[in-house]
Amino acid sequence: MSADVVTRSSEPVLAACGVTQTYRLNRARLFEKRPVLTALDKVDFDVRPGEAVGLVGESGSGKSTLTRLLIGIEAPVSGVVTFEGEDVGRMTADRRHRFRRSVQMVLQDPRSSLDPRMRVGTALMEPLRSLRIEGDHRARVRTVLGQVGLDEQALEKYPHQFSGGQLQRIAIARALMPEPRVLVADEPVSALDVSIQAQVLNLLRDLVDELGLSLILIAHDLSVVAYTTSRVSVMASGRIVETGRPADLFSRPGAEATRNLVDAVLTVRDGIAGTALA
Amino acid sequence: MSAVPAVQVRDLHVRAGGLTAVRGVSFTIPAGGRMGLVGESGSGKTLTALSLMGLLPVGLRAQGEILHDGVDVTKLSDAQLSRRRGRTLSMVFQDPLSALNPVRRVGHQIASVIRRHKGVGSNEAGQQALSLVQQMRLPRPERIMHAYPHELSGGQRQRVMIAMALACYPQLIIADEPTTALDVTVQKQVLRLLNEAVSERGCGLLMITHDLPIVAAMCETVAVMYAGRIVEMGPVSEVFTAPRHPYTRGLLDSQPTMDNIAIDGSSRLPSIPGMVPPLDGLPAGCAFHPRCPRADDRCRREAPMLDGGGRRAACWHPLEGTLTGTNAA
Numbered sequence: 069m070s071a072d073v074v075t076r077s078s079e080p081v082l083a084a085c086g087v088t089q090t091y092r093l094n095r096a097r098l099f100e101k102r103p104v105l106t107a108l109d110k111v112d113f114d115v116r117p118g119e120a121v122g123l124v125g126e127s128g129s130g131k132s133t134l135t136r137l138l139i140g141i142e143a144p145v146s147g148v149v150t151f152e153g154e155d156v157g158r159m160t161a162d163r164r165h166r167f168r169r170s171v172q173m174v175l176q177d178p179r180s181s182l183d184p185r186m187r188v189g190t191a192l193m194e195p196l197r198s199l200r201i202e203g204d205h206r207a208r209v210r211t212v213l214g215q216v217g218l219d220e221q222a223l224e225k226y227p228h229q230f231s232g233g234q235l236q237r238i239a240i241a242r243a244l245m246p247e248p249r250v251l252v253a254d255e256p257v258s259a260l261d262v263s264i265q266a267q268v269l270n271l272l273r274d275l276v277d278e279l280g281l282s283l284i285l286i287a288h289d290l291s292v293v294a295y296t297t298s299r300v301s302v303m304a305s306g307r308i309v310e311t312g313r314p315a316d317l318f319s320r321p322g323a324e325a326t327r328n329l330v331d332a333v334l335t336v337r338d339g340i341a342g343t344a345l346a
Numbered sequence: 347m348s349a350v351p352a353v354q355v356r357d358l359h360v361r362a363g364g365l366t367a368v369r370g371v372s373f374t375i376p377a378g379g380r381m382g383l384v385g386e387s388g389s390g391k392t393l394t395a396l397s398l399m400g401l402l403p404v405g406l407r408a409q410g411e412i413l414h415d416g417v418d419v420t421k422l423s424d425a426q427l428s429r430r431r432g433r434t435l436s437m438v439f440q441d442p443l444s445a446l447n448p449v450r451r452v453g454h455q456i457a458s459v460i461r462r463h464k465g466v467g468s469n470e471a472g473q474q475a476l477s478l479v480q481q482m483r484l485p486r487p488e489r490i491m492h493a494y495p496h497e498l499s500g501g502q503r504q505r506v507m508i509a510m511a512l513a514c515y516p517q518l519i520i521a522d523e524p525t526t527a528l529d530v531t532v533q534k535q536v537l538r539l540l541n542e543a544v545s546e547r548g549c550g551l552l553m554i555t556h557d558l559p560i561v562a563a564m565c566e567t568v569a570v571m572y573a574g575r576i577v578e579m580g581p582v583s584e585v586f587t588a589p590r591h592p593y594t595r596g597l598l599d600s601q602p603t604m605d606n607i608a609i610d611g612s613s614r615l616p617s618i619p620g621m622v623p624p625l626d627g628l629p630a631g632c633a634f635h636p637r638c639p640r641a642d643d644r645c646r647r648e649a650p651m652l653d654g655g656g657r658r659a660a661c662w663h664p665l666e667g668t669l670t671g672t673n674a675a
Contacts, residue, residue, distance in 0.1 A: 262557070288529060336558050338563070
């Protein structure tokens with residue numbers, strides 16, 4: 069699918085509609101009822117084909133819970149998650165298979181998401197094996213390596229032979245292997261060195277532009293999300309409190325949670341001016 | 347306050363087996379001065395800090411001179427070092443949960459630092475600990491004193507760490523990525539607190555971080571480390587507005603800021619190509635040359651040393667002029 073065929077007004081490829089998720093906590097006293105934590109409270113969220121959206125919020129705001137629902141490893145207590153318009157919880161085995169290969173995830177720390185004993189080539193082909201996807205796996209590996217800017221020598225090496233930035237490219241490559249429609253990236257640069265963060269953010273943007281991928285970028289740093297996405301939702305206490313274009317959120321934050329995030333951004337310029345901590 | 351510098355480091359090397367992780371680092375932090383030590387992972391910034399504290403991991407050796415409070419820290423025995431740590435020299439670590447004792451109440455831990463170094467009784471130490479916790483603007487200080495570290499939030503724990511580090515009015519506080527593990531919204535509060543506490547006491551501060559905006563907010567001078575060496579140093583206001591080393595320039599350019607988003611959502615973030623070289627594969631000449639747009643034959647052959655003056659850079663082809671981009675003033 070090429071990016072120019074896709075329009076913003078098309079149907080969402082992945083969406084959460086009024087999802088609520090609760091967890092039962094451990095009881096504080098022996099004969100008490102177990103308290104219930106509402107991690108998500110009637111949240112609506114979607115991403116359209118070829119669109120990059122951001123999800124920001126403090127820890128505990130519900131970002132990770134929403135992510136788990138969107139990739140289908142948890143089911144909501146109420147509301148539905150839909151993929152290509154269909155309820156993920158009521159899919160036939162065939163459709164469920166398509167959903168699983170189409171929504172792929174990139175995690176924060178590539179070192180802990182890659183098996184240290186597995187060569188990179190094997191690790192890259194693993195998703196195809198486990199999803200039982202037919203075809204020329206080696207050819208697919210070569211295509212994907214090119215897309216993330218790594219050369220084929222990488223295939224024979226082990227994860228410890230790479231730097232953090234290269235490993236994150238490998239993790240992105242692995243997510244791309246089953247030709248997903250949606251990439252969910254949870255804090256993909258916060259464990260990386262400053263000089264590498266920009267490379268990985270640029271790569272994610274290129275993938276959205278060139279492959280027509282949809283990207284959901286989860287981060288705590290508003291400027292990282294704003295650089296990579298065209299629409300950002302701010303979460304607080306299990307709700308989405310504000311959604312908008314990044315530039316608008318920065319210049320006119322409406323919700324208190326957004327203001328807090330905007331205020332928290334430190335810049336070199338404010339620092340030199342002596343106003344950063346004012 | 348005396349005019350003796352908080353710390354003076356001369357030609358520091360840290361070696362591990364056949365590898366050298368810190369390769370000749372020198373800097374001075376004047377009494378009450380604040381310096382940022384910036385670098386990526388593997389640049390040697392944390393090993394430099396640990397050398398100052400005498401806390402290098404087993405198998406690593408510091409060579410060179412670290413003058414602090416009239417002694418060379420590298421020559422001290424473990425017992426002598428241990429009498430200094432927390433008194434004239436203290437450190438705030440990145441992860442307070444692993445730096446605090448999980449089975450001791452927070453109040454007890456702060457008080458024990460005070461008892462150890464000030465020789466006061468336990469009642470008096472407890473009082474001083476409570477007043478420190480109050481100064482850290484922690485909610486319900488009496489409760490915090492009785493809490494265990496796991497019962498506190500990340501930001502509260504880091505404030506407890508700062509309270510412990512400040513307890514004995516040290517001449518130098520080393521803060522190693524003190525806010526990296528915290529939520530962004532808490533980061534600023536903790537920095538503000540550290541800033542005030544350091545100012546009030548007139549302590550020197552060595553801020554170790556990869557985060558340039560934090561250095562700009564907290565420090566007067568900055569030293570940029572790359573592959574075990576300082577490649578540029580000088581006043582923050584000059585280094586960050588008119589960087590001379592291409593690496594410093596690259597770091598400044600690759601920061602996503604609100605401005606470059608607002609101006610053009612489709613622009614690419616400038617990035618430094620390549621990656622940090624591993625210690626066992628440092629390139630010949632200038633260690634940055636494979637990633638440097640200005641590198642030529644000389645850079646590939648000879649390693650540049652820091653030049654003289656107030657704005658020092660280790661580069662054969664230093665940049666001139668001021669940043670016109672959106673990242674600097």
